[in-house]
Amino acid sequence: MQIYGINFSIGIIAICIPYIAVNSKVFAEQLETIDYKSFESINQINAPKFSSLLTLIWNPIINTFKNFGLYRLECSIRSTVILGFFGIGGIGTSIFLSFQTLNFRELWTYLWSLAILIILSGLIFKKIKFNTTNKILSIFFIAVFFITILFSFSYFLYFIFNNNIENFNSVSSLFKSSSDLGLFDFLKLILETIILSLLSTGIAISLPPLVIGIFNNNSSKIFIKIFAFLLRLIPTPVIILTLLTFNNPSLSLAALTLGLHNAGITSKLLFTNLDSQDKKNYIAMKSLGISKKTSWLLGLFSQQAKSYLAYCAYRSDIIIRETAIVGVIGSVGLGWQLQESLSSFAWQEVTIVLIAYSSIAIVGELINGKIKNSLT
Structure with a gap:
């Protein structure tokens, strides 16, 4: 916000960056438990390396999505509320304004709306079944996975290079500024x-x-x-x-x-x-x-x-x-x-x-x- 100003896209990127780091850590811990002897066995019959690797890591990735995805989704919804307190927008900003005006009836209405959103998203996510034995579903999930990655990365690059920077001069003076912190x-x-x-x-x-x-x-x-x-x-x-x-x-x-x-x-x-x-x-x-x-x-x-x-x-x-x-x-x-x-x-x-x-x-x-x- 200090560099780009108040922008709705700032909220998306502010949530994505730390969550990418956390999810990467979780995925890395899952991949460390894989027995790579299976990968070596598949390579010995001259199978394509990329397909072999994808086959090996697919089950751990799907299991992680099932066990960790719902919790991370709930956390991301709560994070959008917190970002709203800084003026990004959404239900968080409405909650903060209701609190500032001491309109507690309106505040609880927003909170119950948030509760319904969390409950409904949890119920919908639980209904999704990841069937790893179905080839069509597996291909579909792989396609969605890579399309999401490409879209997110392109959106991040577009935002970084196509938005006006508000206070870039103050950022460039990083090494010129002095600190009064004792x-x-x-x-x-x-x-x-x-x-x-x-x-x-x-x-x-x-x-x-x-x-x-x-x-x-x-x-x-x-x-x-x-x-x-x-x-x-x-x-x-x-x-x-x-x-x-x-x-x-x-x-x-x-x-x-x-x-x-x-x-x-x-x-x-x-x-x-x-x-x-x-x-x-x-x-x-x-x-x-x-x-x-x-x-x-x-x-x-x-x-x-x-x-x-x-x-x-x-x-x-x-x-x-x-x-x-x-x-x-x-x-x-x-x-x-x-x-x-x-x-x-x-x-x-x-x-x-x-x-x-x-x-x-x-x-x-x-x-x-x-x-x-x-x-x-």
Whole structure:
């Protein structure tokens, strides 16, 4: 927006760039599990290499789309709402304007519309069947896949080279601008961002099993699922703006907001895994007179603990990046400094903040990678 101005295409590219990186990481992890001896065996009978490679990687790609695509689609819908808070347009801008005018009836109308959109998109996506044994469908999906890639790439190039750049002169003066950001203040912002990430991750990991374990009955589970859905539905900027009407900006308030929103996401995964799990151990422990909470903890949750923590390790990578959004509104951490530097066109400060953010994200991914490897 600082370079190209407010443009609807900016929202598309802003969502695509980080999601391409995340999807590439997921696909790379799937491809690493492939047994390449099959590829070598196919090559020995002089089969076309491209066809052999496509045959080898097709099933992992389709399985990833089925397991990861719906979740990523839901995230992209929520991301469009967040971008609307910056004036890009769409339902997010309407939500933000309704909140600013304190028109809460209109605000809830937009939120329920967003909920219907997420639910309908999920139902439609689940109805799509990827039949890898049907050659016609396989060819169709391959064609759609490559056409989407070509269209997206051409759209990106067209936007980059055929749009008027608003503030290019300020970008070209990157190395001429001076930074007023002191070393002590900069280190304080980094520390705030790290603490914000840790506190939010702790809330997102611990809250779902704690609440489900304490209120372990059918009526409570229905209420928890509804509350978790609302936490996922309401964007983090709306949550923190609501809390800021009653409180002053603080690190704990930002951590609570980000933690609650991500707790709604992790609880969905935990509920899904628990509902599909065999409950024989849980029933057996209850029949022996063990308390219901202890039976749930040892008979159900303990079997899902590793996979749940492995997913939370992946989720913490996203939480680190989301601290920028919360920081902009909550006036904490590097996110707030990034907003201030962009507003004043202090590109040297922007570069320093981005390098710091990237360093925190890389260290976080390395640590989470070690955690996930130890859990699998």
